[in-house]
Amino acid sequence: MPFKKIIQVSPPEPSQYTKLRTSAGSDCWGYVEITKGPMPSGPIHFQYGRANANAEGWGLKHVWKKRHHHHPTHEAALIAIEPLVLAVLSSGTGVWFEEDGKVAAVSSRNGTVILRLHPDGVRLSDEYDWWYSITSFFPRTSPHGLRVGAIR
Numbered sequence: 001m002p003f004k005k006i007i008q009v010s011p012p013e014p015s016q017y018t019k020l021r022t023s024a025g026s027d028c029w030g031y032v033e034i035t036k037g038p039m040p041s042g043p044i045h046f047q048y049g050r051a052n053a054n055a056e057g058w059g060l061k062h063v064w065k066k067r068h069h070h071h072p073t074h075e076a077a078l079i080a081i082e083p084l085v086l087a088v089l090s091s092g093t094g095v096w097f098e099e100d101g102k103v104a105a106v107s108s109r110n111g112t113v114i115l116r117l118h119p120d121g122v123r124l125s126d127e128y129d130w131w132y133s134i135t136s137f138f139p140r141t142s143p144h145g146l147r148v149g150a151i152r
Contacts, residue, residue, distance in 0.1 A: 019045045028045065029044045107141065112143075114134070115133065
């Protein structure tokens with residue numbers, strides 16, 4: 001009997017704009033409640049995103065390639081990254097408008113999630129005119145800039 005070589009095929013990569021779901025099945029990872037300043041409140045989504053060779057990018061792929069590159073697949077990376085991100089995006093976490101124009105959710109114990117505000121021109125949400133996407137996650141735990149709200 002001849003020996004057959006088994007080849008493991010990775011699942012196809014999602015579109016960079018694919019909204020990822022939590023393990024609970026929701027595509028909403030939290031809600032930004034703005035209490036100070038001109039920015040609107042809105043839901044938080046985590047998109048697949050993209051990563052450039054120079055470590056710039058956004059979304060899961062950026063976080064995976066920059067900080068969790070030891071995971072072989074995007075599925076494994078999402079499983080590892082989800083609890084870290086959700087720990088930061090817990091109710092009451094402060095939301096800060098930073099000097100460079102970024103919006104950051106900063107937890108003193110769990111790290112920082114950088115958010116980007118989007119108009120909902122493509123109607124990704126039926127309820128909201130604005131929404132936030134997760135662009136990056138890192139372990140910095142001290143806020144910069146002005147506190148403008150909190151995660152609800």
